[in-house]
Amino acid sequence: MIVxxxxxxxxSSEAVILEDGEIMSYSIVxxxxxxxxxxxxxxxxxxxKAHLKFEAVSATVATGYGRINVPxxxxxxxxxxxxxxxxxxxxxxxxxxxxxxxxxxxxxSIDTEGRVLDFVMNDKCAAGTGRFLEVMAxxxxxxxxxxxxxxxxxxxxxxxxxxxxxxxxxxVISLIxxxxxxxxxxxxxxxxxxxxxxxxxxxxxxxxxITMSGGVAKNRGIVDALRRxxxxxxxxxxxxxxxxxxxxxxxxxxxxxxxxMKNRGDWGGGSEDxxx
Amino acid sequence: xGGVSRRSxxxxxxxxxxxxxxxxxxxxxxxxxxxxxxxPIMGWLCCYTPLEIILAxxxxxHRIIPEATSDMADSYLHSNxxxxxxxxxxxxxxxxxxxxxxxxxxxxxxxxxxxxxxxRLYAKTPHVYLVxxxxxxxxxxxxxxxxxxxxxxxxxxxxxGVSIFEGDIEEAISLSNRxxxxxxxxxxxxxxxxxxxxGSQVLDLxxxxxxxxxxxxxxxxxxxxxxxxxxxxxxxxxxxxxxTGSLLEDPGIADLVEKAGGxxxxxxxxxxxxxxxxxxxxxDDPILALSRHYLSKIPCARMMDSNRRLDHVMDLVVDxxxxxxxxxxxxxxxxxxxxxxxxxxxxxxxxxPSLFLDSDYTPGTMGRLKTRIEAFLEMLREHV
Numbered sequence: 001m002i003v004x005x006x007x008x009x010x011x012s013s014e015a016v017i018l019e020d021g022e023i024m025s026y027s028i029v030x031x032x033x034x035x036x037x038x039x040x041x042x043x044x045x046x047x048x049k050a051h052l053k054f055e056a057v058s059a060t061v062a063t064g065y066g067r068i069n070v071p072x073x074x075x076x077x078x079x080x081x082x083x084x085x086x087x088x089x090x091x092x093x094x095x096x097x098x099x100x101x102x103x104x105x106x107x108x109s110i111d112t113e114g115r116v117l118d119f120v121m122n123d124k125c126a127a128g129t130g131r132f133l134e135v136m137a138x139x140x141x142x143x144x145x146x147x148x149x150x151x152x153x154x155x156x157x158x159x160x161x162x163x164x165x166x167x168x169x170x171x172v173i174s175l176i177x178x179x180x181x182x183x184x185x186x187x188x189x190x191x192x193x194x195x196x197x198x199x200x201x202x203x204x205x206x207x208x209x210i211t212m213s214g215g216v217a218k219n220r221g222i223v224d225a226l227r228r229x230x231x232x233x234x235x236x237x238x239x240x241x242x243x244x245x246x247x248x249x250x251x252x253x254x255x256x257x258x259x260x261m262k263n264r265g266d267w268g269g270g271s272e273d274x275x276x
Numbered sequence: 277x278g279g280v281s282r283r284s285x286x287x288x289x290x291x292x293x294x295x296x297x298x299x300x301x302x303x304x305x306x307x308x309x310x311x312x313x314x315x316p317i318m319g320w321l322c323c324y325t326p327l328e329i330i331l332a333x334x335x336x337x338h339r340i341i342p343e344a345t346s347d348m349a350d351s352y353l354h355s356n357x358x359x360x361x362x363x364x365x366x367x368x369x370x371x372x373x374x375x376x377x378x379x380x381x382x383x384x385x386x387x388x389x390x391x392x393x394x395x396r397l398y399a400k401t402p403h404v405y406l407v408x409x410x411x412x413x414x415x416x417x418x419x420x421x422x423x424x425x426x427x428x429x430x431x432x433x434x435x436x437g438v439s440i441f442e443g444d445i446e447e448a449i450s451l452s453n454r455x456x457x458x459x460x461x462x463x464x465x466x467x468x469x470x471x472x473x474x475g476s477q478v479l480d481l482x483x484x485x486x487x488x489x490x491x492x493x494x495x496x497x498x499x500x501x502x503x504x505x506x507x508x509x510x511x512x513x514x515x516x517x518x519x520t521g522s523l524l525e526d527p528g529i530a531d532l533v534e535k536a537g538g539x540x541x542x543x544x545x546x547x548x549x550x551x552x553x554x555x556x557x558x559x560d561d562p563i564l565a566l567s568r569h570y571l572s573k574i575p576c577a578r579m580m581d582s583n584r585r586l587d588h589v590m591d592l593v594v595d596x597x598x599x600x601x602x603x604x605x606x607x608x609x610x611x612x613x614x615x616x617x618x619x620x621x622x623x624x625x626x627x628x629p630s631l632f633l634d635s636d637y638t639p640g641t642m643g644r645l646k647t648r649i650e651a652f653l654e655m656l657r658e659h660v
Contacts, residue, residue, distance in 0.1 A: 065647070080651035116655040118629065123644055203632075205624070 004046065004057045005248025006039055006073060007082065008066030011102025011130060012215065013038040014245035015046035017057065018253060025049035026242045035066040043072070061252040063244055065104075065123075075255065080108055080119050082247030087211040088114025089250055090243065091235045095207035098197060098226070098234075099243070100216030102130040107201040120203050127163040128196040130215045135165050136189050139172045140182050151187040151221030158188035163196055187221065194225035201230070211235040213243035290473040295500040299484055302496075306487040307375055310336055313489040316436060318378040319401070321364060322388060323546045323576060324409050325380050326425055326566050328452050328556070331490065332444035333432045337380075339486035340364045340373065342525040342547070342606075344637040352394045358606040359637035360523060361387045368399035378403035378435065380428075384578045385611060403435045411580045413571035422567040429563070445562040451494065455485050456552040458497050463542060463549065465504060467596050472504055475540020476530035479548055483526075486551065515656035516541035516597055520589050520619070521604035522577075522612045523547040525637060529604060529645055536650045537657075542596040544589050545604075550574055577611040586619055593628055600629040600656045602649070607636040629655060 002024070007014045009031060016026045027045035031038045039062070047054060054072070062073035063082040070076075079099075087097040088110060097108040104123035111117055126132045137144040158180055162168045168189070175185050193216075210232055216222055217240035227234050237243060290296050302309055310317055315336040320327065330337045347366035348359065355362070367373050379401045381392045392406045408424050410417035429440050462478055473481075481500075484493055517538045523546040524530060530540045543549055553574050559565035575585050593601065601623055605612040616632060623630045631652040635641050 078647055078651035078654060080647070081654040115658040116651065119651065119655075120632075121648060123647075 001253070002052065002057050003249050003252035004043065004060040005082070005245040005250065005252055006043060006060060006062045006064075006067075006070050007079065007242075007244035007248055008035055008039055008062065008064040008070060009079075009102050009244070010065055010104070012241065013042045013064070013066070014242045015042040016242050016245040016249045017046050017050050017052065018246075018249045019050075021253070023246070024052075026239065026245065028239075028241055031066065035069040036071060039066070039070040039072075059252040059255050061248040061255070063248040063251075074252070077248060077251045079244050079247075080106060080121070081116055082244045082251065083213050084108050084110045084116045084247065085114050085250045086243035086245075086247030087213055087235075087237075089246060090237050091209065091211050093209050094211040094235065096201070096204075096210045097243075098201070098210060098212045098217075099214040100129060100197065100212070100222070101214040101244075105129055105197060105200070105214070105216075107197065107204055107206070109204045109206060118204050120200050122200060126165040127168075128193050128200075132165050132168070132193065133189070133216065133219065135169055136172055136186075139169050140176070140185065142182060142186070145218075147186050147190075148218070148220035148222070150183045151190050152224065154181070154183035154187035156184050156187070157191050158184050160185075160188045160192040163192055168192075187225075190219070190221040190225045194222055194229050197226060198229045206230075208232045209235060211237070213237065213240045215241050290477055290504070293500065293503055295496055295503060296473075296477075299481065299493075299496055299500065302488055302493075303480060303484055306338070306484075309488055310338055311375060313492070315489070316377040317375055318380060318403075319373060319376040320380050321360070321391075322382040322384045323551050324382045324384050324407075324570055326407065326428065326570060328445060328448040328566055329425060329429050329432065329440065329563075330380065331448035331451060332440045333429075333436060333438050335378070335432070335436065336489055337486075338376070339483075340367065341483070341487065342523050344525065345370075345372075348637070349394070349398075352398050353390060356608050357387045357390065358522075358608045359635070360525075360606055361391045363637060365391060365394055365399065368395060368401065371400075374400060376401050378405065380405045380407060382407045382409050384409055384576065385609075387608070405431055410571060411578065413568075413579075413581075418564070418567050418571055421571055422561075422564050425563050425567055442562055445566070446558065449556050449558060449562060449565065451490060453555045455490065455494050455497070456555045458494065458501050459485070459549075459552040460555075461501055462504070466542065474534055475543070476527070476534055479524065479528070479530055479540075479543070479545075482548055482551060486547075512539060513660075514539040515599045515653055515660050517600050517602055517653075517656070518542050518544070518589075518592060518596065518598040519548075519602045519604055520544040521602075522606050522609045524604070525635065529602065529633065529635075529649065532642070532646055532649045533602070533653070536646070536653045538649075538653045541598050542592050544574070544585070544592060546576060549592075550576060577609075577615045582615050582618060586615070586622055589619065590622060590626070593623075593626070598628065599660050600631065600652060602652070603630055603632045605634050607634050629659070 002019045005016045013031045014028050017024045025046045027042045029042040060073045062070035062076050063079045067076040083099045087094045099106045105128045106121040108119040109117045217236050318335045319340050327337045342360040345363045345366045347370050348362040349365035383389045515538050556569040574588050
């Protein structure tokens with residue numbers, strides 16, 4: 001059986017296609033201002049990579065903050081449940097998931113079956129999110145993808161006191177003006193973000209092993225800083241951005257087959273041809 | 277989606293009950309109905325307001341409903357006050373509360389004290405009172421609060437040109453107890469899974485008693501409870517959620533819980549069970565009876581004895597067979613925020629999942645809360 005999961009995030013959207021419990025393909029696109037188009041584009045891309053037509057997919061589950069805007073999804077499941085399921089599937093021993101996405105971050109504690117036991121979430125301010133890093137990369141004129149490596153090369157971390165994106169940006173500008181090295185500033189930023197996640201995680205009974213998901217997990221500097229703070233190893237999937245979509249696909253997989261499991265026909269005209 | 281189709285059958289049943297539709301109709305314009313009663317109207321905010329003395333004075337008490345408004349009185353109060361306080365002052369300064377001849381505040385928290393200061397300066401309400409409420413229920417405190425209530429009675433008599441006799445207060449206590457008993461019965465029916473009504477609808481009924489003319493409303497409520505007693509609907513197997521915390525705004529998260537496929541089994545809220553949970557024990561001295569009642573009822577987090585409230589919450593969890601608890605506070609409601617780690621620990625120890633939510637009435641908050649509530653229910657469904 002072929003199923004799909006779609007994760008419509010605030011910055012990026014992902015699709016994962018599963019066949020009999022194996023990942024066939026996935027795609028990552030920017031969400032932009034049109035959620036429905038993003039949903040369709042990323043699904044399309046994943047279908048193309050798997051050489052499939054939409055009709056071959058028996059069920060699609062949508063997650064993420066735009067989950068209600070996926071017309072061809074059969075069901076929506078929250079990103080909290082999906083990240084738990086995705087992380088559990090990738091690393092079955094996982095007991096805590098730290099997801100750092102574009103505009104929110106969450107810490108989820110799960111049981112041995114991958115079921116959510118408790119969670120905390122920050123989605124009201126940009127602190128501790130990918131967006132925060134983007135703004136700081138802009139202020140420092142460095143490439144976002146370089147930040148991880150640069151912070152590892154840093155000699156010293158500089159203490160960044162403000163976690164508010166607006167204030168931290170002006171703090172960073174003062175530090176640049178004061179002649180601090182970019183690498184040291186970046187390391188300071190990573191440590192500040194990690195502390196914030198660490199504090200958030202303190203509200204839960206956090207157990208190990210820990211798995212990280214979301215785009216920010218691609219930043220080695222942050223993963224390292226968190227590792228030091230949590231004094232624990234952290235699993236990072238090969239592609240941490242697709243964990244939510246993977247969880248959604250797994251949810252589609254587990255939908256009871258007798259529940260009239262057929263995708264809705266809202267895929268839209270013409271697109272099937274391009275999908276083949 | 278786990279949505280509308282999951283809604284309890286009870287919620288559907290009750291819509292067909294004529295008395296309920298009538299109450300829903302009244303709730304659309306409570307102020308219009310209050311005005312028709314031709315009594316002076318007295319606003320109140322806190323559950324510790326001695327409503328029976330107001331009723332005894334022939335005045336209609338009317339709770340200012342916690343709800344989002346466009347004007348949060350930011351020019352008068354700092355934004356680190358809770359949204360209930362700011363939105364209430366916002367309504368008053370905008371002129372939405374000009375129908376009120378008076379307002380009674382209780383100094384139950386710092387926010388309400390500052391509201392008293394600001395209200396007298398910037399709102400047009402003719403009579404504004406502040407009732408001083410002790411934080412303990414010792415004999416000394418009960419004696420002191422009795423004196424305070426006597427002084428408050430005097431203020432009402434002077435302000436509104438009325439005389440309040442002991443008999444009036446006794447009568448008001450009986451009326452108030454009648455409502456308390458009816459609501460308790462509604463909750464007990466829910467406990468026995470016999471209630472053909474949803475949790476958010478019950479909260480609406482409680483709200484009715486706070487905002488509508490009491491005697492008229494209780495007549496309708498009595499009729500409705502009678503009709504519900506017979507209308508047993510088979511219990512659902514939806515996850516049963518309890519909401520505990522300060523107060524729910526309108527329409528509030530109870531509705532979100534139900535839309536996400538949960539049953540609001542019971543609550544410990546200022547806009548719910550804490551308003552009526554115990555009856556007032558009559559005494560030869562009715563004001564002493566009131567003093568004793570208000571100081572010893574199931575406490576709000578502002579009272580000294582946190583454990584009593586937490587014990588009560590844990591009892592409700594057992595009695596109402598609750599699967600998960602939502603701890604809900606308004607932003608900057610420090611007294612409740614302070615209790616949350618204590619409560620969470622108790623729930624964790626009993627293996628009861630809990631979710632902490634807060635709200636500041638800003639647009640968009642409901643979307644944030646919705647994701648958390650849906651995730652919480654997905655979690656409960658996996659474990660129930």
